Amino acid sequence: MILRRTRQEEINKVVKIIDEAKETLKKNNINQWQNGYPNEEVILRDIENNESYVLEHNGVVIGTTALSFNGEKTYDKIYEGKWLYNGSYAVIHRIAVTNVDGLKGIGTEILKKSEKICMSKGIKNIRVDTHKDNKSMQGLLLKNNYKYCGVIYLKDGSKRIAFEKEVK
Template sequence: MEFRMADYKDIDDIMNIIFKAQENFRNKKIDQWQNNYPNHDIIREDIKNKNSYVLLKDGVIIGTVYLSFDEEPTYKEIYKGQWLSNEQYAVIHRMAVDLEYKGLGLASLMMKYVEDICLSKNIHSIKVDTHSENLSMQRSLEKNGYKYCGIIYLEDGNERVAFEKLLLN
């Protein structure tokens, strides 16, 4: 397995994974990643800002994740709970594994790579949010030591459940 920063040449492969995830959510009637989100322009911007990473198996992209060390505006207010810390944090968004590789622990592997990157930058907190009906992501987060912290609201007003993990050296 290889985990690396995404390049513009990876956009189509990343979008193929995202399209499958969007269809999977649609089939499960989960209103996440619908309405043309995320799209090519968003992924292109993620790559431009050096926030997009990919997981490869035998040279084929099978996973993708957004990792940023910029403050997430929608995380300033949290409801029905609180964050575990107020220190500098990393943010995970747009994590997806190719459906053909689901159930193999690859999301956990990507989270481990993300944690290693965070620790290398002396960042000890990772925050993430997901749809309340995206139970597989919530289970994956909890399995990997993320703690439920409360509710946040996206810029469009949609509600998301928020998690945080504190990293030890």
Template sequence: MEFRKSTKNDVPKIMNIVKQAQNYFKEQGIDQWQNNYPNEEVINGDIENGDSYVMLKDDKVVATTVISFDKEETYDKIYDGKWLSNGDYAVIHRIAVDNTYKGLGLSHKIIKYTEDKCRENNVHSIKVDTHEENIPMQKLLTKNGFEYCGIIYLEDGGKRVAFEKNF
């Protein structure tokens, strides 16, 4: 497995994986990643910001994620709980794995890679939010040592459950 920053050439492959995830959420009745989000504009913005990554297996893009060290404004207010820490943190957004490669632990590898990137930047906290009905993501986070911290609201008012891991 290899990780690298995404390039504009990766956008069609990333969008294919995103569309698979959107279809999965729709089939499961989860109102996450619907209404044309994330779209190519969002993905291109992630790439321009230097926050978009892809995972390669045999030179094929098999997963994608965003790892950001910028503060997340929507994390400034947390309800029905509190963050584990108040210092610097990384944020993981938009983890998605190609359907053909699901069940191989690639999402776990993305989290471990994020931890490595954090250590390189002397950051010891990762914060993540997900839809309250996205149980597979919540299980992934818990299995990887994240703790439930409370509720945050996105800029559009969407409710999300928030997790943090300190290491």
């Protein structure tokens, strides 16, 4: 499996994977990604900013994420806890995977490969947030040694729980 930057012509593949994830969240009564976000416009902006990545297996796109090195304004203030590290950090957003028979660990693969990209850029800290009800994402993060740090609030006031990891 390889994690690489998304090409513009792959926008429909990425949107399809995200739409599948939206449906899964909805079925599990998780009020995340249920208001039209993320959408094609967001993904196009990620591609233009060189922040959109896809996980490819045997030539097939099976996962997506956004990986940014530009900080995150909503991470400036953290409540009910604190960030583990000060200084430069990467941000992982919008992890989504497709359902592939017989393939497990796609989310872990996205995280591990994102961590390698960070290390190659000299970035040792990664931050990520998720909805309080998104137990599968929380489980993925904890399984991959991300530490719970506290609560952040999105621009619209939505509460998210925040995690951070020092990559080595």
